[in-house]
Amino acid sequence: MKKELHFERAEFAARVAAVKSEMGRRGIDILLLSEPANHNYLTGYNAYSFYTPQMVIVALNHDEPIWIGRFMDRISALMTTYLTDENIRAYSDRYVQSALSPYDFVADVAKELGGEKARIGVEMGGYYYSARAHADLVRALPLAQFVDADVLVNWIRIVKSxxxxxxxxxxxxxxxxxxxxxxxxxxxxxxxxxxxxxxxxxxxxxxxxxxxxxxxxxxxxxxxxxxxxxxxxxxxxxxxxxxxxxxxxxxxxxxxxxxxxxxxxxxxxxxxxxxxxxxxxxxxxxxxxxxxxxxxxxxxxxxxxxxxxxxxxxxxxxxxxxxxxxxxxxxxxxxxxxxxxxxxxxxxxxxxxxxxxxxxxxxxxxxxxxxxxxxxxxxxxxxxxxxxxxx
Amino acid sequence: MKKELHFERAEFAARVAAVKSEMGRRGIDILLLSEPANHNYLTGYNAYSFYTPQMVIVALNHDEPIWIGRFMDRISALMTTYLTDENIRAYSDRYVQSALSPYDFVADVAKELGGEKARIGVEMGGYYYSARAHADLVRALPLAQFVDADVLVNWIRIVKSxxxxxxxxxxxxxxxxxxxxxxxxxxxxxxxxxxxxxxxxxxxxxxxxxxxxxxxxxxxxxxxxxxxxxxxxxxxxxxxxxxxxxxxxxxxxxxxxxxxxxxxxxxxxxxxxxxxxxxxxxxxxxxxxxxxxxxxxxxxxxxxxxxxxxxxxxxxxxxxxxxxxxxxxxxxxxxxxxxxxxxxxxxxxxxxxxxxxxxxxxxxxxxxxxxxxxxxxxxxxxxxxxxxxxx
CATH class of the missing domain: 3.90.230.10 (Creatinase/methionine aminopeptidase superfamily)
Known part of the structure; x- marks a missing residue:
C-alpha cells in the first residue's frame, strides 16, 4: 500500500518530541488529542472521518503516538500515517451511534498505557471534544486526574518548519x-x-x-x-x-x-x-x-x-x-x-x-x-x- | 433588509411548539441548543459562523427562540431569521478567544429567562458543545439543574414537512x-x-x-x-x-x-x-x-x-x-x-x-x-x- 506522507519521518519525530517535552514540563502522562489538525500534525493522518470519535494519544512512556478511530477508517490510518500496526487501534461499528461509547475504548487504551491513576491531558475547548466525551472518559477512568491541555499542541504548531x-x-x-x-x-x-x-x-x-x-x-x-x-x-x-x-x-x-x-x-x-x-x-x-x-x-x-x-x-x-x-x-x-x-x-x-x-x-x-x-x-x-x- | 426565509412563519411556529411540548413532557424550562442544524430548523438562521460559540435558546415562558452569537453575525440573524430584534443577542469581540467566556453571556440570558434555579437542557453529545462550554455554564449557573437533551430537536426534525x-x-x-x-x-x-x-x-x-x-x-x-x-x-x-x-x-x-x-x-x-x-x-x-x-x-x-x-x-x-x-x-x-x-x-x-x-x-x-x-x-x-x- 502506497504511503502518502508529506513530511520526513525526522520532522514528525521532532514534533512528537516537542509535545512530550511540554507534557513533561506540565506533569502530564497521557495526552488525549481530539483536534483533527493535531492528529494530522503528529501522525500525518488525513481523512474526513473525525465526525465520529477519533483520538490520537501521546504517552510519555510510549514511543509513537497511537491513533484511535472507527474500523472503516483504519485503512486511511495505514495509508496516511507512519504509525506501526500496533499503534493503529480501530473500534468496531458496534460503538457508532449506539449505547456503547467509543470513549470506553479510548479509556481502555489510556489504562493500558498509564494505568488507572494517570494524569491525563484533554482538549477541553476543542471542536471535537464534546461535553459527553469528557463525561464518558471521567466515568471510565474514575481514578485518573484530568487536566486541561487545550491548545498545548497548537502552540507548538505555531512555528512552521x-x-x-x-x-x-x-x-x-x-x-x-x-x-x-x-x-x-x-x-x-x-x-x-x-x-x-x-x-x-x-x-x-x-x-x-x-x-x-x-x-x-x-x-x-x-x-x-x-x-x-x-x-x-x-x-x-x-x-x-x-x-x-x-x-x-x-x-x-x-x-x-x-x-x-x-x-x-x-x-x-x-x-x-x-x-x-x-x-x-x-x-x-x-x-x-x-x-x-x-x-x-x-x-x-x-x-x-x-x-x-x-x-x-x-x-x-x-x-x-x-x-x-x-x-x-x-x-x-x-x-x-x-x-x-x-x-x-x-x-x-x-x-x-x-x-x-x-x-x-x-x-x-x-x-x-x-x-x-x-x-x-x-x-x-x-x-x-x-x-x-x-x- | 431583504429577509431570506425558506418556510412559512406558521411552519416555524409549529416546530417551536413541538419542541416546547417535548420540553414540557421532560420538565425542561430552558433548552440551550448548540447544534447549527437546530438553529436553522427553529429560527431559519443560516451562516457559517458556528465555529465561534453560538446558541439558540428555547424557553417555555418565552414566545420566540433567542439567538445568541458573535457581534459580526448579528446581521446574518436579522437577514435569515424571523426573530424580533430583542431576541437577537450578540456578544462583543471581547469574548472571542480571550479570557472571557461567551458562555457567561449565554448564562446571563438563561438567568434572565428562567432565574437561577431553572432546569436547563443541553446537547451533551453535540459537535459544538465542548467540554469547556459545559464546564463554563455549570460554573456560571451553580444553582441550575442540567439535563442531557441531546437530539431532542433532532427527533422532531426526523419527520419532514x-x-x-x-x-x-x-x-x-x-x-x-x-x-x-x-x-x-x-x-x-x-x-x-x-x-x-x-x-x-x-x-x-x-x-x-x-x-x-x-x-x-x-x-x-x-x-x-x-x-x-x-x-x-x-x-x-x-x-x-x-x-x-x-x-x-x-x-x-x-x-x-x-x-x-x-x-x-x-x-x-x-x-x-x-x-x-x-x-x-x-x-x-x-x-x-x-x-x-x-x-x-x-x-x-x-x-x-x-x-x-x-x-x-x-x-x-x-x-x-x-x-x-x-x-x-x-x-x-x-x-x-x-x-x-x-x-x-x-x-x-x-x-x-x-x-x-x-x-x-x-x-x-x-x-x-x-x-x-x-x-x-x-x-x-x-x-x-x-x-x-x-x-
Missing part, C-alpha cells in the same frame, strides 16, 4: 488562482452560486503543477447588502449592474490553508469607496512593515491601528490570527491573535492572516494578506495585488 | 447533476483533483433553475486502492487506464442534503465486479421495496440483509441513516439508523440514505438511494440509475 512553509506557499498560489478566477467570473447577470462554483472549481483544481483540497470553511461571498454579513451564504440571484462584493477565499494544500480577501466593485464605485480602500491598504502595509521577530502581536496591531486612526477609522474585531494546518470547521489555531494586548513574540516561521476589514454602516471593504514571519521581516504568501478591484 | 421534502427533491436533482458531471469528467489521465473540481462546481452551480450550497462533508472520491478507505482525500494523480472509483456525492439546497453514491469502472471491469454490483442492486431494491409506514428500521435492514445473505455476503456497517438539514461536519441526524435492532417506526416524511457499500478485500462497490417515506412506500429523491457505471 521550512517544509510546512513550502506547502503554505503552494496553498497561497492556489488562493491567488482562486481570486483571479473569481474576478474573471464576476459580471452583471452571473448568479451568485455560479461565482461560488468557479471559486470551488479552482480551489480543488489548484494549478497545473499541483491540486488543492477542501478548505476549513466555505468561501465567503458577501455581495451587495450582505457585504456587512461576513459569514452569509450565497444565493441564486444574478449580480446587479452595480454592486460591491467582499470575497474571502482559502487555498488549501495538504490541509495547510492560506486565506485571501479582496473587495470587488461591479461598476464604478463611489470615490468615498476608493478612499476607504486606500486607507485599508495603507494601514495593512503599515502593519506588515512592522512585522519582525521579537516584536509582539500587539505591537503589529498598534502600527495598523495608528495608521487607521490617523484617517479617523477604527476596527472592532482583531486584526488577524495564526493559520496553518486545519480541518473544518475553522483554520484558526486558537493561539496568537494580532490584537491589542496579545504579548506573543513573533518568531520566524509563524504564519498569520492579517485581515483589515473595515465596515461602515452599509458597505465594507476587506483587503488582506497572509504572511510568514522571516528572519528580518515578513514573506507574503499570496501575490494578488493589494487593491480594490473594479469590473 | 411537505415544504422540506420539496427542498430535498431539489437537493436530489443537484446530486444527480453532480453524478452526471463526475461520470462525464472521469477519463484516464484526468487528475483526481480535477474530478473533485468538476463535482464541486456542479454542487454550487446546481441546475439552471436553482443553485446549490456547500455540503456537510467533502465529496468522497475513493479511487483505486483507496476504494477501501471511504473517507480518504483525493490526490493529484492522473486516473490510470483501468481502475474502479467509488463516489459519494451530496446535493445541498438551503442546507438540506441528499446523498448519492455510485461505483464507476474505468475500463472494462472483471465479471466478478459486475456480479457484485448486481447483488448490491438486488439487495438495495429489496430494502427499498420493504419500506412502508409502520415498519421498523430494523425490518428494512432485515429485508436487505436476507437478500445479501442469499448470495453469501454480509455488511458490517449500518445500512443507512436519517438525513435532512445539516451543517459541517456531518449531515447524519444522530437519530434513527437502518440497522439491526433499531425499532424506530417509519412514518411518512422521514428521509433516509440507504447505502449498501460492499467491501471485499481490495475492491468495494457502493450503489445507494436516498428516499422519503410516503403514505404507501417510498419516493426516491434522486433519479440516477441504480447500476455500475463503466467508462
Amino acid at each position: 521550512p517544509a510546512e512553509i513550502s506547502i503554505m506557499r503552494q496553498a497561497g498560489r492556489i488562493a491567488d488562482a482562486m481570486m483571479e478566477r473569481a474576478i474573471d467570473t464576476i459580471e452583471p447577470g452571473v448568479r451568485e452560486c455560479d461565482v461560488a462554483a468557479a471559486v470551488y472549481h479552482q480551489m480543488m483544481s489548484g494549478t497545473p503543477e499541483f491540486g488543492g483540497a477542501y478548505a476549513c470553511t466555505p468561501p465567503y461571498l458577501c455581495i451587495g447588502e450582505r457585504q456587512i454579513a461576513p459569514h452569509a451564504a450565497w444565493t441564486d440571484e444574478p449580480l446587479p449592474a452595480s454592486t460591491t462584493i467582499n470575497l474571502e477565499l482559502f487555498g488549501n494544500r495538504h490541509r495547510y490553508q492560506v486565506n485571501l480577501s479582496r473587495s470587488i466593485s461591479v461598476g464604478k464605485p463611489a470615490s468615498s469607496y476608493y478612499k476607504l480602500a486606500d486607507v485599508v491598504v495603507e494601514a495593512l502595509n503599515a502593519g506588515l512593515e512592522s512585522v519582525r521577530p521579537g516584536r509582539t502581536c500587539s505591537e503589529v496591531e498598534d502600527a495598523f491601528r495608528h495608521t487607521l486612526a490617523r484617517h479617523g477609522f477604527e476596527k472592532e474585531a482583531r486584526l488577524g490570527y495564526s493559520i496553518g494546518v486545519g480541518f473544518p470547521p475553522a483554520v484558526g489555531e486558537r493561539t496568537a491573535s494580532l490584537r491589542k494586548g496579545d504579548q506573543t513574540l513573533l518568531r520566524p516561521g509563524m504564519v498569520f492572516h492579517m485581515m483589515p476589514g473595515l465596515w461602515l454602516d452599509d458597505v465594507g471593504i476587506t483587503i488582506t494578506q497572509s504572511f510568514a514571519v522571516t528572519d528580518r521581516g515578513h514573506e507574503p504568501l499570496t501575490s494578488t495585488p493589494r487593491k480594490l478591484f473594479v469590473k | 411537505p415544504a422540506e421534502i420539496s427542498i430535498m427533491r431539489q437537493a436530489g436533482r443537484i446530486a444527480d447533476a453532480m453524478m452526471e458531471r463526475a461520470i462525464d469528467t472521469i477519463e484516464p489521465g484526468v487528475r483526481e483533483c480535477d474530478v473533485a473540481a468538476a463535482v464541486y462546481h456542479q454542487m454550487m452551480s446546481g441546475t439552471p433553475e436553482f443553485g446549490g450550497a456547500y455540503a456537510c462533508t467533502p465529496p468522497y472520491l475513493c479511487i483505486g486502492e483507496r476504494q477501501i478507505a471511504p473517507h480518504a482525500a483525493w490526490t493529484d494523480e492522473p486516473l490510470p487506464a483501468s481502475t474502479t472509483i467509488n463516489l459519494e456525492l451530496f446535493g445541498n439546497r438551503h442546507r438540506y442534503q441528499v446523498n448519492l453514491s455510485r461505483s464507476i469502472s474505468v475500463g472494462k471491469p472483471a465479471s466478478s465486479y459486475y456480479k457484485l454490483a448486481d447483488v448490491v442492486v438486488e439487495a438495495l431494491n429489496a430494502g427499498l421495496e420493504s419500506v412502508r409506514p409502520g415498519r421498523t428500521c430494523s425490518e428494512v435492514e432485515d429485508a436487505f440483509r436476507h437478500t445479501l445473505a442469499r448470495h453469501g455476503f454480509e455488511k458490517e456497517a449500518r445500512l443507512g441513516y436519517s438525513i435532512g438539514v445539516g451543517f459541517p461536519p456531518a449531515v447524519g441526524e444522530r437519530t434513527a439508523s437502518l440497522r439491526k435492532g433499531d425499532q424506530t417506526l417509519l412514518r411518512p416524511g422521514m428521509v433516509f440514505h440507504m447505502m449498501p457499500g460492499l467491501w471485499l478485500d481490495d475492491v468495494g462497490i457502493t450503489i445507494t438511494q436516498s428516499f422519503a417515506v410516503t403514505d404507501r412506500g417510498h419516493e426516491p429523491l434522486t433519479s440516477t440509475p441504480r447500476k455500475l457505471f463503466v467508462k
Whole structure:
C-alpha cells in the first residue's frame, strides 16, 4: 500500500518530541488529542472521518503516538500515517451511534498505557471534544486526574518548519488562482452560486503543477447588502449592474490553508469607496512593515491601528490570527491573535492572516494578506495585488 | 433588509411548539441548543459562523427562540431569521478567544429567562458543545439543574414537512447533476483533483433553475486502492487506464442534503465486479421495496440483509441513516439508523440514505438511494440509475 506522507519521518519525530517535552514540563502522562489538525500534525493522518470519535494519544512512556478511530477508517490510518500496526487501534461499528461509547475504548487504551491513576491531558475547548466525551472518559477512568491541555499542541504548531512553509506557499498560489478566477467570473447577470462554483472549481483544481483540497470553511461571498454579513451564504440571484462584493477565499494544500480577501466593485464605485480602500491598504502595509521577530502581536496591531486612526477609522474585531494546518470547521489555531494586548513574540516561521476589514454602516471593504514571519521581516504568501478591484 | 426565509412563519411556529411540548413532557424550562442544524430548523438562521460559540435558546415562558452569537453575525440573524430584534443577542469581540467566556453571556440570558434555579437542557453529545462550554455554564449557573437533551430537536426534525421534502427533491436533482458531471469528467489521465473540481462546481452551480450550497462533508472520491478507505482525500494523480472509483456525492439546497453514491469502472471491469454490483442492486431494491409506514428500521435492514445473505455476503456497517438539514461536519441526524435492532417506526416524511457499500478485500462497490417515506412506500429523491457505471 502506497504511503502518502508529506513530511520526513525526522520532522514528525521532532514534533512528537516537542509535545512530550511540554507534557513533561506540565506533569502530564497521557495526552488525549481530539483536534483533527493535531492528529494530522503528529501522525500525518488525513481523512474526513473525525465526525465520529477519533483520538490520537501521546504517552510519555510510549514511543509513537497511537491513533484511535472507527474500523472503516483504519485503512486511511495505514495509508496516511507512519504509525506501526500496533499503534493503529480501530473500534468496531458496534460503538457508532449506539449505547456503547467509543470513549470506553479510548479509556481502555489510556489504562493500558498509564494505568488507572494517570494524569491525563484533554482538549477541553476543542471542536471535537464534546461535553459527553469528557463525561464518558471521567466515568471510565474514575481514578485518573484530568487536566486541561487545550491548545498545548497548537502552540507548538505555531512555528512552521521550512517544509510546512513550502506547502503554505503552494496553498497561497492556489488562493491567488482562486481570486483571479473569481474576478474573471464576476459580471452583471452571473448568479451568485455560479461565482461560488468557479471559486470551488479552482480551489480543488489548484494549478497545473499541483491540486488543492477542501478548505476549513466555505468561501465567503458577501455581495451587495450582505457585504456587512461576513459569514452569509450565497444565493441564486444574478449580480446587479452595480454592486460591491467582499470575497474571502482559502487555498488549501495538504490541509495547510492560506486565506485571501479582496473587495470587488461591479461598476464604478463611489470615490468615498476608493478612499476607504486606500486607507485599508495603507494601514495593512503599515502593519506588515512592522512585522519582525521579537516584536509582539500587539505591537503589529498598534502600527495598523495608528495608521487607521490617523484617517479617523477604527476596527472592532482583531486584526488577524495564526493559520496553518486545519480541518473544518475553522483554520484558526486558537493561539496568537494580532490584537491589542496579545504579548506573543513573533518568531520566524509563524504564519498569520492579517485581515483589515473595515465596515461602515452599509458597505465594507476587506483587503488582506497572509504572511510568514522571516528572519528580518515578513514573506507574503499570496501575490494578488493589494487593491480594490473594479469590473 | 431583504429577509431570506425558506418556510412559512406558521411552519416555524409549529416546530417551536413541538419542541416546547417535548420540553414540557421532560420538565425542561430552558433548552440551550448548540447544534447549527437546530438553529436553522427553529429560527431559519443560516451562516457559517458556528465555529465561534453560538446558541439558540428555547424557553417555555418565552414566545420566540433567542439567538445568541458573535457581534459580526448579528446581521446574518436579522437577514435569515424571523426573530424580533430583542431576541437577537450578540456578544462583543471581547469574548472571542480571550479570557472571557461567551458562555457567561449565554448564562446571563438563561438567568434572565428562567432565574437561577431553572432546569436547563443541553446537547451533551453535540459537535459544538465542548467540554469547556459545559464546564463554563455549570460554573456560571451553580444553582441550575442540567439535563442531557441531546437530539431532542433532532427527533422532531426526523419527520419532514411537505415544504422540506420539496427542498430535498431539489437537493436530489443537484446530486444527480453532480453524478452526471463526475461520470462525464472521469477519463484516464484526468487528475483526481480535477474530478473533485468538476463535482464541486456542479454542487454550487446546481441546475439552471436553482443553485446549490456547500455540503456537510467533502465529496468522497475513493479511487483505486483507496476504494477501501471511504473517507480518504483525493490526490493529484492522473486516473490510470483501468481502475474502479467509488463516489459519494451530496446535493445541498438551503442546507438540506441528499446523498448519492455510485461505483464507476474505468475500463472494462472483471465479471466478478459486475456480479457484485448486481447483488448490491438486488439487495438495495429489496430494502427499498420493504419500506412502508409502520415498519421498523430494523425490518428494512432485515429485508436487505436476507437478500445479501442469499448470495453469501454480509455488511458490517449500518445500512443507512436519517438525513435532512445539516451543517459541517456531518449531515447524519444522530437519530434513527437502518440497522439491526433499531425499532424506530417509519412514518411518512422521514428521509433516509440507504447505502449498501460492499467491501471485499481490495475492491468495494457502493450503489445507494436516498428516499422519503410516503403514505404507501417510498419516493426516491434522486433519479440516477441504480447500476455500475463503466467508462
